[in-house]
Amino acid sequence: MVLDSSSLLQILIWGLVVGSIYMLLATGLTLIFGVMKIVNFAQGELMMWGAFLTFLLARWLEVNPYAALAGSALLVGLAGVAIERFGFSRIRGTAKINEIFLSIALILVLQNTLARVFVPYFREYAQIRTPYATEFFDLGVINLRYDFVILIGLAWALMLGLGYFLYRTAVGRDLRATSQNRSAAMLMGIDVRRVDMLCFCIGAALAAVAGSLYGVINPFSPYAGTIAAIKAFAVIILGGLGSVTGAVVGGLLYGVVESVATFFLGGSWRDAIAFVLLIVVLMLRPEGIFKEGG
Amino acid sequence: MANTRWFDLAMALAMVVAAPAALAQAGTVRLGLLTSMTGPAAGTGLDQQRAATLAVEEINAAGGVSVGGKKLKLELVTGDDQTSREGAVSGVTRLLVEDKVDVVFGGLGSAFGMAALPLIRDRGVPYIPTPSTPLFTRTMELGPDPTKSMVFHYQGTGLMYGAATADFIAQALRRGERAKVVWLYQDSPFGAEYVRGYSDRIKERNLPLDTVATERFKVGETDYRAQLTKIKALAPDVLVPMGFRGETVAMIQQAVLDVGLDRKKTAIGPVCACADDPLYYKDLGRVGEYTTILSLYSTYAAPKNRLFARWEPFRELFVKRYGILPGVMGVSAYDSVHIAAKAIELAGSLDKAKIVDALGRLEMDQQVLPVNGGKLRFDPKFREVDFYLIAQQLLWDDKVKELRPVVVWPHEVAEAKYRQP
Known part of the structure; x- marks a missing residue:
């Protein structure tokens, strides 16, 4: 298969687009893990709830889906706070298996509730329609839909905003301090309970944004979050557990590798090849590309 | 005595429990x-x-x-x-x-x-x-x-649909001209049978179709851009997107809108008869204009032939x-x-x-x-039914603001000829 310049450019763009979604999802996940040392397996289901709420809000309020996305992120963020308060905070400090089972229970509850609401109205799939679905940028060799540019731009704007929040604000500093040493942070007067809630809120909101952007470019179902969450886990292991920089680099790398592998090896390799990459990275650098807290 | 009473009670209870099932069985x-x-x-x-x-x-x-x-x-x-x-x-x-x-x-x-x-x-x-x-x-x-x-x-069955796909492309879509055909199909037993039915029919009837690529995707996958980019580079005459309704809608939309497949050069379809559903027409939108679909039962078409009288x-x-x-x-x-x-x-x-x-x-x-x-009737060998398949071309209807089908194959029931955009 000869790879011409337009195909190469398209493949890289598809990789960056899907990588940006992984990046958002994985950042939320790594933030929760970094601060609370909790692995939230239900991140994929929060993602799909985000997509579904954006779909509904845009339709009911008759607003641009990108505006509806803000409402969806807020609602899912609040749901994240509730999950943390009434779920994870109650079992904090008990056996790790309790957290795992709580996560699995959340997957089933969130997925089945969504399916109950979703299926009678939309059958198997729904897609978020934006006013820009047939608007294109002419890049010479290819035309690029506005939605892809908005997706990448929005994802990066959020990452930069998160970076600013974490490294330039007092609350962000509290969050990083809690991540580095929870006990010391408590002794320094940081309200770690509030940090936990905030962290879950941001993580869930990022999942909602990831889901909404996914829903703009792909049809989605209540079940589509599971495989996306598994990939997000692979991304944070690849990038380094608890490292936001690692989630960003890992997400993009994962997206591009997946896209290139699908082009050359076929769709059957789409999921497998990225895990091959993960194994290779872990063999060479067991701590991931970036160390925890990077 | 006490034992007998318990036995009678148990029997009575058993009858009460079993009676509705027995009645249902009988009536x-x-x-x-x-x-x-x-x-x-x-x-x-x-x-x-x-x-x-x-x-x-x-x-x-x-x-x-x-x-x-x-x-x-x-x-x-x-x-x-x-x-x-x-x-x-x-x-x-x-x-x-x-x-x-x-x-x-x-x-x-x-x-x-x-x-x-x-x-x-x-x-x-x-x-x-x-x-x-x-x-x-x-x-x-x-x-x-x-x-x-x-x-x-x-x-x-997949075998029937595959065979009909080959016949339709050769007879109606290309009208006997040699064609480069590419498949993007579901990686499942259904998809495999579909492609097998198509390949067998080409051999059986010596049809002038060259299958230049067969790309697969996992069931439930909805991002086909990488495979479609590869397909676009091959510049085929026909792309056959084979999957369930949601998958097919996504394949066609991504092929046309995202990857920019040249519609004048590459015909899209026929897609699987299993996609023919009201939501298919609604979800696909104008992007699906000129694509084709096989049908065993059409959501909207009503060919004037006794075989379709009950639709x-x-x-x-x-x-x-x-x-x-x-x-x-x-x-x-x-x-x-x-x-x-x-x-x-x-x-x-x-x-x-x-x-x-x-x-x-x-x-x-x-x-x-x-x-x-x-x-x-069910054939004695495989206990299958010999269904009559049609192919439809989807055209935009301004009145309903949705795609509507026109039967284009087989010729005995066709309402119009297949049109390339």
Whole structure:
């Protein structure tokens, strides 16, 4: 298969687009893990709830889906706070298996509730329609839909905003301090309970944004979050557990590798090849590309 | 004395518990619809349940089925396969053990039906599956003699669709010209059979079609851009996107909008008949203009031919009752109820072996789905039905702001010729 310049450019763009979604999802996940040392397996289901709420809000309020996305992120963020308060905070400090089972229970509850609401109205799939679905940028060799540019731009704007929040604000500093040493942070007067809630809120909101952007470019179902969450886990292991920089680099790398592998090896390799990459990275650098807290 | 009293009480209780089941057994014929009522395919399962309900009500309104001189009413019982193999096993167990159904029918996913099959076979219950994979009737491991199987497949199969795809491309789409064809198909037994049916037909009829690439995707995958980028680089004359409804919509939209496939050079279709559903037309939008679709039952078209005479009345009936149009899977469930009822009458008994025998020798007027020659029968070798497939081209209708089909193949029922954009 000869790879011409337009195909190469398209493949890289598809990789960056899907990588940006992984990046958002994985950042939320790594933030929760970094601060609370909790692995939230239900991140994929929060993602799909985000997509579904954006779909509904845009339709009911008759607003641009990108505006509806803000409402969806807020609602899912609040749901994240509730999950943390009434779920994870109650079992904090008990056996790790309790957290795992709580996560699995959340997957089933969130997925089945969504399916109950979703299926009678939309059958198997729904897609978020934006006013820009047939608007294109002419890049010479290819035309690029506005939605892809908005997706990448929005994802990066959020990452930069998160970076600013974490490294330039007092609350962000509290969050990083809690991540580095929870006990010391408590002794320094940081309200770690509030940090936990905030962290879950941001993580869930990022999942909602990831889901909404996914829903703009792909049809989605209540079940589509599971495989996306598994990939997000692979991304944070690849990038380094608890490292936001690692989630960003890992997400993009994962997206591009997946896209290139699908082009050359076929769709059957789409999921497998990225895990091959993960194994290779872990063999060479067991701590991931970036160390925890990077 | 005390023991006798306890025994009498236990007997009385047992009779109270068993009586409703016994009465149901004696007074009704229980048809078990095994389909997806929850999980990703629940929407289509609901379509099947609604259509089957209509058929049951129709037959009951006409007095029911004649069994041994008595008129018995039909009762529809639904077993949920939960869109999973495990769900299919528990769903069919309920149908067989608890509901004690006389016939099992329906279903969407071959894998789920195949998971339920051993249990159905163990009890010798007649089974009319409606998923498209011909595994049900063409897998030798099913028994020493497949012709003695109790499975009667009522759905167009991947092999049929594949063969029709080759015929349609050669005859109508390319009109005998040599063509470079590319497939983007679902990596599943259904997809594999579909492509096999297509390849076999090319060899069998020496059709001038060169298959230059066969790209696959996993079931449920909705991002095909990388494969489509590769396909675009091959500049094919025809792209055949093969998948379920949602997958097909995504493939076509991504091919046209995102990857920028040259529509003037590359024809898209025919897509699988299993995608023909009201939502397909709605979801695809204008992007799907000029694409083609195979159909066993069309959501909107009504060719003027006796084979399609029941399409319009069935649609009206369904819309009147549920307010929405039915899909092809619903229609196959509707027909299956009529087939089961007819076979039971022919058997003159609820004895399962006799119903199986009756299904084997059944010959009746076709129901809603069109059959070659208009007579519905299961062929003795594979117990499949010889369906009549059509191909439609989708054109934009400004009045309804949606795509609407025009039948373009086979020529004896075609309303227009295929048009390249």
